[in-house]
Amino acid sequence: MRPTHLIAACVAAGLTLLTGCSAASNDGGKGGSDLTHLTYLTFETPNLNARFWNTSITEAEKQVPGVSVKKIVAAGTDRDAYAKQLLASGQFPDLLQSITPSTFAQNGLLKPYDKNWVNANFLMPMGNAYKGEVYVPPTNSQIIPEVFYNKKLFAQAGITAPPKTWSEFMAVCAKLKAAGITPIELGGGDPFSASMPLVGILSADVLGKNPNWLQDRYAGKAKFTDANVEAAVAKYRTMVKEGYFQNGALGVKYADSITNFTSGKAAMYMMGSWFLGSVPKDHTDDFGAFLTPTDDGSLVVPFSVGGSMAISAKTADPAKATAFAQAWSTNPANLKALIEGDGALPMLKNKTLADYKVNVSQVYKDSYTYVTDQNTKVPAFGWVTNDDAMPSGLNDAFYSASQALFTSDDIHGQLAKLDAAWDKAAK
Amino acid sequence: MTTRARPRRGDLALGSIAVLALGLYALFIVVPVIMSAWKSLTDENPLNPQTHFVGLDNYAEMMHDSALSDSLTFTLLLTAAVTIVANTAGIGFAMLLNKTSLSYRVMRTVAFLPQVLSGVIVAFLWRYILAQDGLLNDVLTSTGITDGPITWLGTPHLAMFSVGLVATWVLTGFTTVVHLAALQSIPVELYQAARVDGAGRRQQFRHITFPMVAPGTTISVTISMITMLKLYDIIAVLTSGGPSDSTQSTALYIIKCAFTDNRFGYASTVAMLFLALSAIIALSVTGLLRRREENL
Numbered sequence: 001m002r003p004t005h006l007i008a009a010c011v012a013a014g015l016t017l018l019t020g021c022s023a024a025s026n027d028g029g030k031g032g033s034d035l036t037h038l039t040y041l042t043f044e045t046p047n048l049n050a051r052f053w054n055t056s057i058t059e060a061e062k063q064v065p066g067v068s069v070k071k072i073v074a075a076g077t078d079r080d081a082y083a084k085q086l087l088a089s090g091q092f093p094d095l096l097q098s099i100t101p102s103t104f105a106q107n108g109l110l111k112p113y114d115k116n117w118v119n120a121n122f123l124m125p126m127g128n129a130y131k132g133e134v135y136v137p138p139t140n141s142q143i144i145p146e147v148f149y150n151k152k153l154f155a156q157a158g159i160t161a162p163p164k165t166w167s168e169f170m171a172v173c174a175k176l177k178a179a180g181i182t183p184i185e186l187g188g189g190d191p192f193s194a195s196m197p198l199v200g201i202l203s204a205d206v207l208g209k210n211p212n213w214l215q216d217r218y219a220g221k222a223k224f225t226d227a228n229v230e231a232a233v234a235k236y237r238t239m240v241k242e243g244y245f246q247n248g249a250l251g252v253k254y255a256d257s258i259t260n261f262t263s264g265k266a267a268m269y270m271m272g273s274w275f276l277g278s279v280p281k282d283h284t285d286d287f288g289a290f291l292t293p294t295d296d297g298s299l300v301v302p303f304s305v306g307g308s309m310a311i312s313a314k315t316a317d318p319a320k321a322t323a324f325a326q327a328w329s330t331n332p333a334n335l336k337a338l339i340e341g342d343g344a345l346p347m348l349k350n351k352t353l354a355d356y357k358v359n360v361s362q363v364y365k366d367s368y369t370y371v372t373d374q375n376t377k378v379p380a381f382g383w384v385t386n387d388d389a390m391p392s393g394l395n396d397a398f399y400s401a402s403q404a405l406f407t408s409d410d411i412h413g414q415l416a417k418l419d420a421a422w423d424k425a426a427k
Numbered sequence: 428m429t430t431r432a433r434p435r436r437g438d439l440a441l442g443s444i445a446v447l448a449l450g451l452y453a454l455f456i457v458v459p460v461i462m463s464a465w466k467s468l469t470d471e472n473p474l475n476p477q478t479h480f481v482g483l484d485n486y487a488e489m490m491h492d493s494a495l496s497d498s499l500t501f502t503l504l505l506t507a508a509v510t511i512v513a514n515t516a517g518i519g520f521a522m523l524l525n526k527t528s529l530s531y532r533v534m535r536t537v538a539f540l541p542q543v544l545s546g547v548i549v550a551f552l553w554r555y556i557l558a559q560d561g562l563l564n565d566v567l568t569s570t571g572i573t574d575g576p577i578t579w580l581g582t583p584h585l586a587m588f589s590v591g592l593v594a595t596w597v598l599t600g601f602t603t604v605v606h607l608a609a610l611q612s613i614p615v616e617l618y619q620a621a622r623v624d625g626a627g628r629r630q631q632f633r634h635i636t637f638p639m640v641a642p643g644t645t646i647s648v649t650i651s652m653i654t655m656l657k658l659y660d661i662i663a664v665l666t667s668g669g670p671s672d673s674t675q676s677t678a679l680y681i682i683k684c685a686f687t688d689n690r691f692g693y694a695s696t697v698a699m700l701f702l703a704l705s706a707i708i709a710l711s712v713t714g715l716l717r718r719r720e721e722n723l
Contacts, residue, residue, distance in 0.1 A: 078687070081686040081687055084473045084686045087473055088473045088685075088686075088691070103474065103689075106474075107472075109475075109476040113661075158585070188581060188670070189580060189581060189666075190667070191667060191669055247559075247575060247578070248559045248577075248582075250574055250580075250581030250582070250670045251557075251558065251559045251578040251579060251580045251581025252558075252559050252581070253554070253558070256558065256559070256560070274638050392688075392689055393689060396683065396687050396688075401671075403669055403670040403671040404670075406581065407582075407670075407671075425688065
């Protein structure tokens with residue numbers, strides 16, 4: 001074979017491989033079947049494991065004849081980054097689970113759901129809408145964060161009730177520390193986990209007083225360096241300086257922080273309500289939860305609605321992709337797994353917890369009342385995926401600031417950096 | 428009149444292989460570099476099909492990017508420290524293991540083992556060792572060397588040290604093998620003659636071993652440097668670049684610019700700078716070491 005022929009063969013083989021990587025395809029006419037192949041980006045955790053995804057996909061496939069779904073598992077915790085990598089390599093999935101829709105929708109990469117279907121099926125139809133369109137069915141919600149506490153350790157320190165105001169919260173921390181108990185567990189080795197106390201404080205203090213603060217930040221009417229934001233962040237810095245987090249908190253990985261808290265190494269843990277899925281089944285009554293306290297004791301619920309999959313605007317078979325997504329999103333069996341395993345707070349219309357036939361703890365039920373009750377709900381800072389989502393890429397800067405404030409007193413400097421990062425990202 | 432010699436079949440085969448190799452090199456190295464150079468002049472965003480030519484804007488921005496200069500400083504310091512330590516340790520281990528008995532052959536395999544493992548596995552392994560309640564802290568506290576656990580991965584300076592420690596552990600296997608190979612190529616007669624002339628161990632090392640392993644050192648140092656300059660996997664798993672970006676290598680920063688900040692154009696600009704910098708460093712150090720070889 002001549003060298004030119006060899007090179008040509010290599011190039012041809014490469015092109016064949018590339019074309020074989022495209023997303024939705026239809027077998028019609030080739031293999032004699034009308035099977036539509038779709039790709040579905042998912043993720044795996046100990047609770048939402050491969051078995052859960054496989055079963056849920058199989059169940060949804062049964063409801064949509066002629067569709068075959070191939071699961072793609074995100075390589076890390078950053079599903080948005082992985083979706084972008086797939087997009088860059090020409091393999092953007094047809095369906096994408098739990099991504100940030102605003103990041104992709106603003107570039108026309110996602111197909112919105114039919115609003116009649118959304119209105120008919122969900123409690124808060126526009127709960128995670130972006131610019132008036134729903135790109136991810138609002139199947140469930142999370143409170144980010146709650147303050148989980150260990151009742152036995154509270155009792156051991158002589159604390160009879162969870163704190164309602166910020167000053168009570170600080171007094172509880174001091175009392176626990178004086179009793180030789182680590183007040184708060186922090187999995188600071190994972191950046192997102194390190195940011196949880198700051199998410200709680202900013203949601204309570206800044207968004208609690210001005211729920212439109214994120215929109216104001218987009219409009220340039222508010223800044224991170226504003227006095228009220230600096231005052232809120234100073235609370236977090238005080239917690240660090242008072243030694244209310246465990247020694248070496250920035251060296252503890254998220255997974256280890258869960259084990260540490262559930263095994264009684266610390267009295268409190270600020271984490272998203274997905275922690276409810278990790279409450280030990282054999283002593284659920286040992287755990288309670290309250291919201292990040294405000295100065296005046298008013299209740300502010302940092303809330304995020306989301307849960308299901310987005311549909312690629314580029315999918316070759318939008319009808320089948322939509323049918324599959326709708327079948328998956330409204331299957332109560334999927335919600336049952338999400339409720340029990342991931343602490344998801346369901347948002348399907350006309351259903352009570354009992355309808356899902358779930359076995360949940362009292363702390364779960366208490367948390368769910370925050371969703372069903374009339375109260376002040378604000379976008380969980382940095383977590384919502386609707387119009388109040390931070391600009392794409394800013395979460396990393398926010399996480400980095402959370403870690404930096406652990407060792408630095410320069411609150412103004414860190415917040416000025418965040419302002420600069422915001423302006424750059426929102427350009 | 429002269430007649431041209433007919434090319435032999437072997438020459439044709441070799442020529443074909445060379446053309447194929449050059450073709451593959453061009454396809455997978457030269458073309459991507461040219462594409463990257465072009466992208467560095469654009470505002471390409473992976474989510475946006477509209478790409479604009481922005482001239483040297485990205486290069487101007489790069490000059491004032493403090494996150495980039497922090498990552499470059501960290502990467503260069505790490506590269507220098509790990510290259511020096513791993514190669515010094517490599518020469519030492521090679522001399523210790525330069526024996527032919529079975530037990531030494533087993534030890535050589537053990538020394539090389541970290542190089543065989545993937546960076547991800549190495550990082551996971553060391554994460555368990557360096558964790559707050561990990562093996563190292565258990566040993567230190569149980570033996571009374573420290574009062575409590577040390578935050579190896581959660582304090583900026585210690586996290587930098589930890590990354591360097593793990594990278595050195597991996598690279599030392601490689602530098603040991605390279606120097607061992609160089610040592611084994613030294614004729615025994617040279618040492619015998621030196622001993623006859625009354626040279627001690629130190630003089631033998633200075634006048635025979637050190638000059639004779641110099642070509643091995645040049646290869647080992649160059650490859651160590653290149654490996655460290657592009658270090659990504661170990662850091663990504665061990666610290667994710669934290670805490671607060673203190674261990675963010677330039678390779679990690681390029682990925683962040685591209686896939687977190689959605690700036691392919693700017694990421695390409697940083698990649699071009701890094702390519703140029705790596706080439707200058709590699710060529711300079713190799714040149715210096717080659718000259719040193721000639722002078723020895």
